[in-house]
Amino acid sequence: MAPRFSPEFREELAALLAWRRDVRHFRTDPIDEALLSRLLVTAQCAPSVGNSQPWRFVRVRSPELRAELAAHVDQQAALAGSTMTDPERKTAYAALKLHGLDHAPEVVAVFCDDATETGHGLGAATMPQTRTWSVVLAIHTLWLAARAEGLGLGWVSIAEPGAVTTMVQVPAGWRFVALLCLGYPSTPDTVPELERRGWQARLDGRPHVIER
Numbered sequence: 001m002a003p004r005f006s007p008e009f010r011e012e013l014a015a016l017l018a019w020r021r022d023v024r025h026f027r028t029d030p031i032d033e034a035l036l037s038r039l040l041v042t043a044q045c046a047p048s049v050g051n052s053q054p055w056r057f058v059r060v061r062s063p064e065l066r067a068e069l070a071a072h073v074d075q076q077a078a079l080a081g082s083t084m085t086d087p088e089r090k091t092a093y094a095a096l097k098l099h100g101l102d103h104a105p106e107v108v109a110v111f112c113d114d115a116t117e118t119g120h121g122l123g124a125a126t127m128p129q130t131r132t133w134s135v136v137l138a139i140h141t142l143w144l145a146a147r148a149e150g151l152g153l154g155w156v157s158i159a160e161p162g163a164v165t166t167m168v169q170v171p172a173g174w175r176f177v178a179l180l181c182l183g184y185p186s187t188p189d190t191v192p193e194l195e196r197r198g199w200q201a202r203l204d205g206r207p208h209v210i211e212r
Helices: 007-019 033-043 063-082 087-094 130-148 161-168
Strands: 055-059 106-113 152-156 174-183
Touching (some): 007 130, 055 130, 063 087, 106 130, 106 161, 130 152, 161 174
Antiparallel strands (some): 055 106, 106 174, 152 174
């Protein structure tokens, strides 16, 4: 019999979703190995097209590789900032902290295995990008599970996929999806940092739902 979730659980789930925020500032406390292992297994409870389970997680343990990734992201961030023409927006961008690669206790690179035979191609023949979406669902599952354990996660998106793939040295057929920082947040908040800093406010979601 399927479980019946109580009103209290539903309230806690709503709170969990509200506290699921992109984190850039972390404490340096290490994450217990058993906890991290459990989180990475939980992430793989996510749905995937054809049950292909194409997610591949790479823990970046080497200090040298972490430094190389951080330098690459800083370079890409500076390049993105140099293309901005609005002076106020450019100043605001320069003040943002865009990653925690230099101090988060864990860094995880996430890839999609486009060459996997698991799932026998079901559901991906006409929309192969659904494998990528499956990986994103695994990341979101990890995000929620980590938050439930008091951890925060930051998705570093200012990275050139080919460069990261080369640096991390993964098997052929793996396509880069995300670079994640994981750890205990130094200043937890239900309000996204970009909103707190005036970069972009949360929109009213109702106009995004239409009927036909």
